Amino acid sequence: MATRLVQINMKAHDDSALGRFWAxxxxxxxxSEEPGVTNLEPVGFSYPDPVAVCIDIVARPEPKKVKNRVHLDLATTSTAHQAELVARLQGLGATLADVGQGDVPWTVMADPEGNEFCVLEPRPIHQDTGPIAAVVVDCADPRAMARFWGEATDWTVHEVTDDHARMRSAQGVGPYLEFVRNPDTKTVWNRVHLDVRPYPGDDITAEEARLLALGATDPGVDRSAIHWTVLADPEGNEFCLLSPR
Known part of the structure; x- marks a missing residue:
């Protein structure tokens, strides 16, 4: 049994407007599958497929209080493309952001609701990822996170150091999932989180038990009105276990 990363979930005051921006x-x-939810995926995409990690934007009234622990890195093909993309994003409503990054070759930005993301300088490793180079998670221990997510999913761990870990679909397509050491502690519910899904025919109850045995925890969310399972990884980052598909 295993899960695979199928989408990220992003909270927003206005899901439709933020959805238009990211589209x-x-x-x-x-x-949109229902009011208050905006779904984004590549045109002609057959969900789920590891060639892309989709985005669900869900309306929630709570304000954004701290830097997100999960963000997107966007790929570029040249320094000219990077500059052009930054300018285009600003035209769409994004702003430059300072999260203490200092002098780095990538550009840190925020979307119209303040969600941080990076426009990377061209990197050969991202030449075939599509527009999203990586989904990045801040953490205290990249090695421990790679161990957990490497067993929780069928994604392949490509690199692990004390400061950084990188994973990708076992099929070698789509964006990477990266864990980056960050000294900031988690203080609030994540406004951006991962959604994973078992394969068709798998038993979701058994998969939940397996994830808990690997080190996931139950954050105690009321499940009476939802048809998925909310868990947290060993560092407390919430994620959703969706039904097999």
Whole structure:
């Protein structure tokens, strides 16, 4: 049994407006499964498929209080493309952001609701990822996070150091999942989190038990009105275990 990363979930005051922004950024299609939820995926995409990690934007009234622990890195093909993309994003409503990054070759930005993301300088490793180079998670211990997520999913761990870990779909397509050491402690519910899904035919109850045995925890969310399972990884980052598909 195993899960795979299928999407990220992002909270927003206005899911429709933020959905339009990210659809323009990524060149993706936009849909809505119900009021208050905006779904983004590549045009012609057959969900789920490891060639892309989709985005669900969900309306929530709570204000953003701290830097997100999960963010997107966008890929570029040249320094000129990086500059052009930054300018285009600013035209769409993004702003430059300072999270203490100092003098780095990538550009840190925030979307219209303040969610941080990075426009990376061109890197050969990202030449085939699509517009999203990586989903990045801040953490205290990249090695421990790689161990957990490497067993929780069927993704392959490509690199592990004390400061950084990198994973990708076992099929070698789509964006990377990266864990980056950050001294900041988690203080609030994550406004951006991972959603994972078992394969067709797997038993979700058994998969939940397996994840708990690996080190996930139950944050005690009321499940009476939802049809998925909310868990937290060993560092307390919430994630959703969706039904097999």
């Amino acid at each position: 323009e950024v990524l060149g993706w299609g936009i849909d």
